[in-house]
Every structure is written in C-alpha cells, then in structure tokens.
Amino acid sequence: MFDELNSRPADSLLALIKAFQADDRPGKIDLGVGVYRDAMGRTPVMRAVKAAEQFLLETQDSKKYLGPEGDLQFVRLLQPIIFGKSPTFTQRLVGIQTPGGSGALRLGAELIQAANPSAKVLLGTPSWPNHAPIFSSARLPVKEYAFVDLASQQVIFESVIDALSSAREGDVVLLHGCCHNPTGIDFTMEQWLEITELLVAHRLVPFIDLAYQGLGDGLEQDAAPARMVLDAVDEALIAYSCDKNFGLYRERVGALYVMARNGDDLRKAESNMAALARVNWSMPPDHGAAIVRTILESAEMTAMWCAELEEMCQRVNGNRAALAAASPDLAFIARQRGLFSNLAMSKDTAVALRASHGIYMADSGRMNLAGMQPADAGAIVAALRAEGCL
Numbered sequence: 001m002f003d004e005l006n007s008r009p010a011d012s013l014l015a016l017i018k019a020f021q022a023d024d025r026p027g028k029i030d031l032g033v034g035v036y037r038d039a040m041g042r043t044p045v046m047r048a049v050k051a052a053e054q055f056l057l058e059t060q061d062s063k064k065y066l067g068p069e070g071d072l073q074f075v076r077l078l079q080p081i082i083f084g085k086s087p088t089f090t091q092r093l094v095g096i097q098t099p100g101g102s103g104a105l106r107l108g109a110e111l112i113q114a115a116n117p118s119a120k121v122l123l124g125t126p127s128w129p130n131h132a133p134i135f136s137s138a139r140l141p142v143k144e145y146a147f148v149d150l151a152s153q154q155v156i157f158e159s160v161i162d163a164l165s166s167a168r169e170g171d172v173v174l175l176h177g178c179c180h181n182p183t184g185i186d187f188t189m190e191q192w193l194e195i196t197e198l199l200v201a202h203r204l205v206p207f208i209d210l211a212y213q214g215l216g217d218g219l220e221q222d223a224a225p226a227r228m229v230l231d232a233v234d235e236a237l238i239a240y241s242c243d244k245n246f247g248l249y250r251e252r253v254g255a256l257y258v259m260a261r262n263g264d265d266l267r268k269a270e271s272n273m274a275a276l277a278r279v280n281w282s283m284p285p286d287h288g289a290a291i292v293r294t295i296l297e298s299a300e301m302t303a304m305w306c307a308e309l310e311e312m313c314q315r316v317n318g319n320r321a322a323l324a325a326a327s328p329d330l331a332f333i334a335r336q337r338g339l340f341s342n343l344a345m346s347k348d349t350a351v352a353l354r355a356s357h358g359i360y361m362a363d364s365g366r367m368n369l370a371g372m373q374p375a376d377a378g379a380i381v382a383a384l385r386a387e388g389c390l
C-alpha cells in the first residue's frame with residue numbers, strides 16, 4: 001500500500017537544524033529554528049529545571065499512568081502565571097496537559113471541529129508555518145488574511161478589522177498572545193481593544209496561542225493582551241507552551257485551556273478534551289510537566305526560574321538593539337518583541353545567505369534573534385547588504 005503514497009518534503013524549518021550542524025565553517029550563525037542561545041552560544045538547561053530534575057530524581061517514586069489529562073497540578077499551577085490571580089478566570093476555565101503547544105493547538109482544533117464543524121479559522125499571515133496545517137488536518141477550513149506588510153514592517157490593521165467584521169458568529173480567530181511568530185510584531189493595546197470589541201460584537205471565538213510568555217517584555221506584560229480578551233469574551237481557547245520559557249523544547253510541555261459560558265459547557269468541553277487526547281496520544285509525556293510543576297511548587301525554584309527567564313528576555317532584547325544599531329534599515333527590529341523578526345526577502349536570498357555567508361534563517365526570511373550574539377550584528381548586516389536586502 002505504501003507505493004500509493006506521494007513523498008513529502010521535509011519541514012523546511014526543521015531541516016535547517018541538520019543543515020546548520022553539517023556546515024563546518026567557523027563563522028556560521030544560526031538564526032533558524034526558534035531556540036534561545038546564551039552568550040556561549042549554548043541552549044542551556046535552565047538552572048531551575050536542573051534543580052527540579054535533581055529533586056525528581058531523588059523523590060519521584062512511581063511512573064504509573066496519570067490519565068489523558070496529564071498532570072493536573074501542573075495545569076493548575078500555570079494558571080496564575082498565564083491568567084493572573086483573579087479567581088474569575090479560574091472558575092471559567094478548564095485545562096489539560098498536552099504534548100507541547102502544537103499538541104494544544106491540535107487538540108483545540110479537534111475540539112472546535114467536534115463542537116462546531118462549520119466554524120472557520122481566521123489566520124493572519126504570515127504566521128507560524130504549522131498553524132494552517134494543524135487546523136486543516138483537523139478538517140477546519142482556514143481563512144487567511146494579510147496581517148503584516150513585511151516591506152514596511154507594519155500591521156495592516158484594516159485587513160484585520162475587515163477579516164473579523166466579515167466573519168460569521170462562531171468562527172475562530174487565531175491570535176498570537178505575544179511575541180508574534182514569525183514577525184515579532186504584536187498589536188498595540190489599543191489595537192487589542194478594537195479586536196476585543198469585534199470579537200464580542202460578532203460573537204467570534206478567540207484561540208490564543210501563547211508560546212513565548214516572558215520573552216517579550218516580561219511574564220505579566222506578555223499576558224496582558226490575552227487577559228484583556230478573556231475578560232470580555234465568554235468562550236475562548238488558549239494553547240500554552242513551556243518549550244521556550246522553561247527551555248524544555250524536546251520534552252514537549254504544553255497545556256490547552258478552554259473558557260466556556262457556564263459550568264455545564266465547561267464539563268462537556270473537559271470530557272471531550274480528555275476523549276480526544278485519549279485517541280491522539282492517550283496520555284501526554286510526563287517528565288517536562290513534572291519539572292514545571294516541581295518548579296512552581298517551590299518558591300525558591302520559581303524565583304530562580306523567573307530570574308533566568310528575565311536574563312534571557314533581556315539578552316534577546318539586547319540582540320535586537322545590537323542589530324538595530326548596526327543598520328538604520330533595521331531600526332524596526334528594536335521595536336519588535338520575542339525571538340523573531342521577518343525580513344522581506346525571497347527564498348533564493350535566504351538560500352544565498354546560507355550558501356555564501358553561513359547565515360541560516362528560514363526560507364521565508366524569518367530570523368531567530370535569540371540565536372545570535374551582539375557581536376554577530378556586523379556580519380549579519382554585511383551579509384544582508386551583500387545580498388541586496390538592505
């Protein structure tokens with residue numbers, strides 16, 4: 001039967017990991033897949049994660065099954081970090097542990113499909129390349145609209161307004177909570193307010209993807225837009241990832257939260273989430289979530305985590321400042337937030353940057369600014385100039 005299959009290309013973003021490793025030029029710079037690098041160029045295991053792993057090694061006495069919802073103490077302890085301390089949200093939300101933010105998106109997509117198969121998903125582009133395939137593979141139609149003009153590095157806000165105003169009641173709007181991937185361009189609070197008003201007026205359901213909390217302006221600031229939206233709407237989904245802010249990438253740690261109108265709806269959503277998890281992965285992997293839970297159960301480890309996350313955030317913003325200072329044409333990079341910025345360039349140019357300069361970025365022109373050192377700014381600007389990008 002497998003002769004019936006068509007071969008599919010490797011994911012071009014993930015393929016960069018191997019291509020970079022295979023390059024033996026000493027000056028190569030990895031701005032590809034979204035991982036953080038410290039001043040030594042390493043993607044370290046965070047100090048609090050090491051401490052939690054040590055604690056788990058000494059104290060964990062069983063690895064028996066937990067169930068499709070995973071570690072619910074992990075899910076609960078994340079809530080004040082994401083949603084703040086107000087009890088309003090806690091009563092209106094249910095959550096389940098998922099394999100990474102991608103698992104949360106996939107589970108959310110299937111939940112939407114089960115609840116309202118005629119819902120469309122509105123997706124501003126460019127977006128994370130995996131967003132549209134995740135929703136489409138859950139049999140939800142994706143309606144794309146232009147979100148950012150890369151040439152001017154500006155939000156096309158009229159296009160956002162048009163898309164939301166012409167959506168049908170019950171349609172789902174995918175929103176990046178902070179640190180937009182791939183552009184680094186987030187809505188202003190005024191724009192978030194307008195979006196919130198449209199969501200309420202047209203009875204649309206926000207699906208907030210929050211994968212970089214703490215890496216933009218700080219944990220609280222990065223959660224503020226999502227909290228404002230959730231305060232106003234009566235139904236929502238939130239896909240959360242601990243990959244980046246706990247540096248747990250390959251452990252696959254995430255959660256899906258659902259906000260519903262009342263207790264009955266919450267219980268229905270919860271039982272469907274558990275049933276969908278069961279047929280997808282049965283139970284999520286435990287280790288990463290146990291690490292996060294252990295950190296959040298300890299005031300000392302939590303303080304250690306917050307301090308290191310703050311250092312990471314400052315380093316990424318320092319890299320942004322260094323690149324912006326190296327060329328006035330890149331000044332916008334200092335105003336953007338999170339790991340990424342997306343230059344307007346062709347795939348050929350991205351390929352030439354790799355081949356001729358050893359600078360690895362996504363074919364789309366997305367750069368991971370957390371992958372560079374401030375001292376790399378000159379080389380990056382020179383390469384961009386040589387390839388006609390500046």
Ligand code: LMR
Nearest residue numbers: 013032033034035128181
């Ligand atoms: C990225 O966008 O680089 C990361 O989220 C990794 C991935 O899975 O694509």
